[in-house]
Amino acid sequence: MAGVLLVDDEELIRAGLRAILDSEPDIEVVGEAGDGAEVAGLVARLRPDVVLMDVRMPKVDGIRATAHLLSTMEDPPKVIVVTTFENDDYVYDALRAGASGFLLKRARPEEIVTAVRTVVAGESLLFPAAIRRLAESHRPEEKGRDALAKASLTERESEVLRLMAAGLSNVEIAGKLFLGIQTVKTHVGNVLAKLGARDRTQAVIRAYESGFITPAC
Template structure:
């Protein structure tokens, strides 16, 4: 049974999501929160497998709630961000904080349920092309002068190669075919990379690769 916490400040949306999820086999709603503060508190007491997290909420927003939940959890839940394309900067911040992906609010019920299953199994939700679009848009924007790129020096040449392909949106199977490796070996390289860079999700690995210049954003939008 996959347990889910639903977070949204609009009561009708929150109730509708909870009803949909509760009716699906293999899924159980363990709580509903109307804002980020409630989400942090409920996550600590209900220990959900997946949190469906809205971005724009009064008080503590979804990005900061995501960061607090993941920082406080020994076994962190998978977090799906509810968003729209005109909030790219918020989505990027959530991914950098460790979220497992995002959903558009117009997502169909079938895709929502499939997405919950996907992230519960440890995979990312969003399509690689969408991931790149978000990160490229962010990396073209002005940065704070105090910002410094992540240090990739602890990585081996093979780990850098695998990270570069991860950032280009390839699956483990595609990377294995490209480098003539087994999927298990690719997964080992990714896990070691995440450990060395102190990352908690594949999404963070993609962000780190772009920020460090391992992958150069395309000039077009």
């Protein structure tokens, strides 16, 4: 059973999400919060697998709450940020902080359920087109270039990172590069480790930040 914590300052939004998720046999809403300031305490007590985090809240927003949670907890839950607009800079910043992906508040019920199941399974909610649009307004950073240079990715790992950024799954990457699935998993793991990334989404964000991948790619 996957436990979910709902964090949104609008009670109506929380009620709608609870109704959707609690109707699934393998998902349970274990708690709710109306602001990011409440998140750390609730996560420590309830130990959810996933936090659905509103990106804009009046006191502590979803970016700060996500960054604090992922940087201070030894085994933090996955975070999916929830937003009204996919081109919101807040979303990009939340992904940089380590969120596993994002959902729009207008997402269909089945998309919300799939998102939770996806991150529980250890995957990321990677939307290549949306991340590319977000990256267009953020110039590559010098420290990002330095970090990628120091990572010393092999030629094969660089290929895998580009395909990850295009949204390909491990199975699709294996087919594209004519590799075994376990070999691809090893390459993906190496890329994440070398970039110090929690998951595929954060690795792709860092690839954009460094200029290794550009929005025009």
